[in-house]
Amino acid sequence: MNRLLPVSSPAPASDDTPNHDGPGRKPTIVREDLIAAALRLIGPHRSVSTLSLREVAREAGIAPNSFYRQFHDMDELAVALIDLAGESLRRIVGDARKRAVSGRSIVRGSLETFMERLRADDKLLHVMLREGTVGSDAFKRAVDRQLLFFEEELRADLVRIAAAQGIAFHEPGLVARAITRLVFAMGGTALDLPPERDAALVDDLSHMIRMLLRGAHAMGRKHARDA
Amino acid sequence: MNRLLPVSSPAPASDDTPNHDGPGRKPTIVREDLIAAALRLIGPHRSVSTLSLREVAREAGIAPNSFYRQFHDMDELAVALIDLAGESLRRIVGDARKRAVSGRSIVRGSLETFMERLRADDKLLHVMLREGTVGSDAFKRAVDRQLLFFEEELRADLVRIAAAQGIAFHEPGLVARAITRLVFAMGGTALDLPPERDAALVDDLSHMIRMLLRGAHAMGRKHARDA
DNA sequence: TGTACATCAGTGAACGCGCGTTCACTGATGTAC
DNA sequence: TGTACATCAGTGAACGCGCGTTCACTGATGTAC
Secondary structure, eight states: OOOOOSSOSOOOSOOSOGGGGSSSOOOSSOHHHHHHHHHHHOBTTBOGGGOOHHHHHHHHTSOGGGGGGTOSSHHHHHHHHHHHHHHHHHHHHHHHHHHOOSHHHHHHHHHHHHHHHHTSTTOHHHHHHSOTTSSOHHHHHHHHHHHHHHHHHHHHHHHHHHHHTTOOOSOHHHHHHHHHHHHHHHHHHHTTSOGGGHHHHHHHHHHHHHHHHHHHHHHHHHHHHHO | OOOOOSSOSOOOSOOSOGGGGSSSOOOSSOHHHHHHHHHHHOBTTBOGGGOOHHHHHHHHTSOGGGGGGTOSSHHHHHHHHHHHHHHHHHHHHHHHHHHOOSHHHHHHHHHHHHHHHHTSTTOHHHHHHSOTTSSOHHHHHHHHHHHHHHHHHHHHHHHHHHHHTTOOOSOHHHHHHHHHHHHHHHHHHHTTSOGGGHHHHHHHHHHHHHHHHHHHHHHHHHHHHHO
């Protein structure tokens, strides 16, 4: 069996369901094992929505019906996967933005971090980049929620950085939204391209983002002048 | 049976396979009938990649194996669907851009035309907006091809319009690409929202696009000054 | 400490279903003469 | 015009398969006393 488990191991009781240390046997299979199995099956030609319950159970080494002890159905697993991926990404890219110093390197540095996550072994980003528009309502809502979190954090950072440079920002919410959607859309197509193209994609994206920021800045000044 | 057939009827021999008027019986079922059946089945909760061959055949009123007379498999039908949708969209939005006169109304007018197509009964746009990132390689390539066509036409129009106003455009290819991806990404999420939100979406998108254009313009001038 | 008991995570077999694909066919259409 | 024939679009039945879900179960673990 493939041993690339990214989120396995007993997990230090950070669970929200505390019933596995009450009376009764301790679970030997946990939700994280199934999530890890699903991630192992995902690839350029397999998306979450095409995984079957039996496949995931097989990969995790359990009987098909044991699946139900952890999740109601595949949809619930998919939502858990999305939440995990979104949290991980926001933490990492957020850190990259906070570490950055000058304006230009923030954009490029964050994009490079993003691409790094995209090529990472854990494949967590794959789930968010593909399939935001297919799958169940619950799944789509989960992806949208993570995108909104991402947007909001980006917006706050834009305002913070602009303020530090003494600039008033024009419609930071819209800019954050545009950047987020652009990066995720372009990233989704990057998954099918060879990694050699990543550098060019980062160039293109940072160029696009700088155009957006520049435009927002220019319109902000015009707005200020009008008022 | 639902009678919303958007692309049905005998079709005026515009087919590329001319063998249906040689010896033998004329086909009573044509590819277009199957495409129309697939479109009828697509909706907010059904995407092309979840349609089964038997479902489409059932909807078209033929036996499952009769499907094979028209398409090799569902994938081939999906690619045909994408090409049809892409051509239709480019024709319509391209016309909207050519009809427009002033700079601002081009953006807004094209976006409104786009949203109109998105809400149209024929559901052709649905296929392009969802699923660009799932499905077979052939399918993904077909979507990408249509996106590239769209980008290229937009790029040519940007240059044309800028030239008419005596402006040199900074990186029109990148701008066209950013606009295309943004519109398609945002459009994809709009499919799940009530049509009442369409106006706000058009506002947001036209704002984003104007920021991009403004930024491109500003960077173009800077570039020219540098050189 | 030792024993009887309760809990419940994981099992193995079975179900009915819709699927893609195959096969040999049928019968309406168009052609040859 | 009439007749024999070839073509081939569409058929109906059948196949084997993997699926999600159910059921009654087993046996290791932890608890009560």
